[in-house]
Amino acid sequence: MDNQNKNMILATALSFLVILGWFLLFPPEEPPVQPERPVAESTAQATQDGIAIAPPAGGTAATAPLASPVEARSAALTASARLTIDTPELKGSIALTGGRLDDIALKDYRDTIEPDSPNVTLLSPVGGAHAYYALYGWAPGAGLTFEQVPGAETPWSLVSGDKLTPNSPVTLQWDNGAGLTFQRVISVDDQYLFTVTQSVTNTGEAAQRLAPYGIVARHGEPELTNFFILHEGVVRMSDGTLEEIEYGDMPDLEYVDREAARAEIIDVAANGWIGFTDKYWMTALMPAPGQNFLSVAKYVANADIYQTETRLPTQTVEPGQTVEVQTFLFAGAKEWETIKHYEQDLGFEGFVDSIDWGWFFFLTKPIFQLLHFLNGIIGNMGWSIIVLTLIIKALVLPLAWKSYSSMAKMKELQPEMEKLKERCGDDKQKMQQEMMALYKKEKVNPASGCLPILLQIPIFFSLYKVIFVTIELRHAPWFGWIRDLSAPDPSSILNLFGLLPWGVPEVGSIFAIVSLGILPIFLGISMWLQQKLNPAPTDQTQAMIFAWMPWIFMFMLGSFASGLVLYWIANNVITFSQQYFIMRTHGFKPDILGNILSGFKKKAGATKE
Template sequence: MDDQNKNMILATALSFLVILVWFLLFPPEEPPVQTEQPVAESQTGGAGDSVAPVPPGTDARPALPIDTREAALADSERLTVLTPELSGSISLTGGRIDDLSLRSYRETLAEDSPIVTLLSPVGGANAYYALYGWAPGGTLAFEDVPGANTQWTVESGTELTPDSPVTLRWENGSGLVFRRTISIDDKFMMSVTQSVENTTADEVRLAPYGIVARHGEPDTVNFFILHEGVVRMSDGELQEIDYGGMADLEANPAEAAQVEIIDVAENGWVGFTDKYWMTTLAPAPGQSFRSVAKYVPGADIYQTETRLPTQTVAPGATAEVQTFLFAGAKEWETIRNYERDLGLLGFLDSIDWGWFFFLTKPIFWLLHELHALLGNMGWSIILLTLIIKAVLLPLAWKSYASMAKMKELQPEMEKLKERCGDDRQKMQQEMMELYKKEKVNPAAGCLPILLQIPIFFSLYKVIFVTIELRHAPWIGWIRDLSAPDPSSIINLFGLLPFAPPEPGSILAIVSLGVLPIILGISMWLQQKLNPAPTDPTQAMIFAWMPWVFMFMLGTFASGLVLYWIANNVITFAQQYFIMRSHGYKPDIFGNIKSGIKKPRTKDT
């Protein structure tokens, strides 16, 4: 292997290593804890020139923070929500959807762990809710349309379930009757139909809207490969804005907020995404609307909005509009079904597939299908690795055959080094002559290494962001493939009566579990089959690399470490048998015994 190719491999490996070291030694700062502020919420009206946005604070709840979620829930009359996947309630004050928990997901692996809370009411910590209403146009005033303080009554239904929708009703006292019918499926999608009946003698103009609001910046994973914040699709164009970026949006004095508005012609959605959860507004496909991302700095409120076109309602007529609200877990199959069945364009892209989406999507699809077949994500990762290695086998065959020839030439390389001394130019010339004579291509071993890099990052992305690996067990002590190996060499893997260091601490880096140790050994053995660099510095770096990676990857998700172990073991087996097929008989440490190599033919 010439210096150029060795340097390319070395630079690739070191670049990856630098990234790992940087984010382990200098992790992103934890976001500051946001305190709930006694401020009113901002809300916005619908699209249309005659309908002005609602100024911040107008028609908003004046109540001071109530401090606890339970007290905030008790502060208003409520309608129960109960499905196989969701539990919670809807506040009749404003008709807010502000109390939802995910019944199938728990905060931790503990049996008594509480289920995950998604939406929470105003007044408690981390207020996060969906709100619907109408913006006035023409001669109407804000008190003529329903808003955040409107006290709705239940017209039909006793609780919201997949089999029983509910309808809320409010009359403005001036001849307009507003209704809101909410239905829900057995997963995470609600259908919200807003209607207005005009019993007056004059036509009225008004515009429906939907809002998803978060009070204060939420706690986030805050990791560079993951997007958290606004995610929206606008006629096929995906946009992501993190929470910090919302404060940099263009100032809109009329709304006293930082705002970005996109006009959507016929298909789009907008909302907030977390690592595993999402709340998204989606007008019915074919419906034009304005997609709004907004930050209200005075109130520290983050909002996404759908502002629908102005409706002109004649005397005695009724106007209605249907929209969807997704509030739940970002399950791949569930979101894919909504994209197909409801026609929500690009809804599957709400999952953060990353730059290598062209690899990440098919890799996850294959992993999903293998899991459906095997019923265990750990074994599915191993089988996925085997399939990937089988696909790359034609390239690997030429690569490993070339490496075998290179390894056989190691004694000749050492002689060249002794003969040329410090004359690098002469060394390079004689090496190239030796390669030409022996018909060896030193660059042949680089391609599989380069191909592994995007595949590795794609699988890392899959394991990191997809909810299907959250709390997914493998065997024995590995109960969560999305978390690091919980065992520790410090307490002799549980034999000593004390707990290992907490994740994130300095000691956690040296607190190696079983999987990271196996990773280091497998990488070392696999490396022994490769020809060693002639340069002493490069040789030393390559020799230390398995053990450095063992510590660096020890804090990574168990699923990723499992993939790398499987990859190393399969690579070792492939390379070993390919070397034997070409007449080289290495032992388990890669040493080729002299005198037993088959005669080289023209083909080999």
């Protein structure tokens, strides 16, 4: 391996270390909890077919702060009559005031790995902390006022159904007293998809024009993971184009209306959806496939409300006529199988891309699909990661064979390299020329050893992305003390891996870096052993850096997800085995133990001197 290639690898490794070190030593600050502000009725002044779209974002008054978020949420839930939601995946309620879906928890997911931990709360009502809800209604045309169409404070009546389940839809109704009767039929499947059918019947004497809409609103910026490889915020699909908008960018959106709301509006011709995505959860408005609509991302500055909206075309309702519009709402976990079903079977284009696959999506997607397939057979994500590593290493074996063969030859040339170094002294140019002549004579290509390393970098980042963003790894156990492959190894050398009675530093703290668990220690050892098979750099500075690299990586990756560390250990062990076997087939017999003992003897001798 010539100096240029060594420098390239060294620069890549050091850059990776710098990035890791920065985010471990200086993690992003936790966002402050946003206090509930008085909620104003926001009005977007964009028009569609000449009708102002002005859906209210929430109630008209703030709830006084209570002793705790739990009490505030409880009080907000009792502020309106409610209709129970009960499905295999969801539990919660619908507020009859406004007909809002504002109380949803996920039955299969808990906040922590403890079995008695609370279920994950997705949607919350206005008045509690972090209000987050879906709202539907109609925007008035000429001759109508907002008081004559349903909005955030409309007192809906229950017409049919006493509980929303997959087998029992519910029907809400409201008569405006001026010739228009509105109905809303809400149904839900056994996963996370709500169907909302809005209708209006004109019993008056004149035609009326109205525009149906849907809103998902969040009061204040939510608590974020705040990691650079993850998108949290608006996600939308517009006729095949995926767009992501961070919360921090929404106050700078292009369009500004009279209410100081900033918005970005896209005219979707046939297929699209829009909503808010968290790391594992999402709430998205989904017009029926083939439906044209306006897709709106909006920030209401005076109320600190983030909104996504779908504004459907204006409907003309003649006297005696009923007009009906059907839309959908996804509110749940971003499970790959579930959202793939909604995309492929129900026609919601690009819905699987709501998972943040990242720049290497062409690798991330197939890696996840293979991992998901293996987990379906094995039933354990930890063992599935190990089998996945075996498969990946088998696929790159032809490249590895050529690389390790070259390394074996270079290892055999090590004595010759030492002689060259003694003969050339400090003349680096002469040393380089002599090395190239030796490589040419022995038919060794020093650059061939770089290819597997370079190929492994995008695979590593793709697998890291899979482990970090996909919900299938969340709270997935391996065995023993590894109960969550998406979290760091909970064991620690500071308490002798649980043998001593005291605790360990909190994850994310500076002290957690030195609180090495069992997996990170095995990672360092596996990298160190693998390094013993590689030819040592002739440059002393490079040799020292490479010698320290396994232990630096051990500390740097100690706070990474256990699943990723497990992959790297498996990769190192398999790589070591492959390289050892290939080098022996070429006549070189690595003496690992001898090399280690020899290294210790040299260090001991240097210390005595």
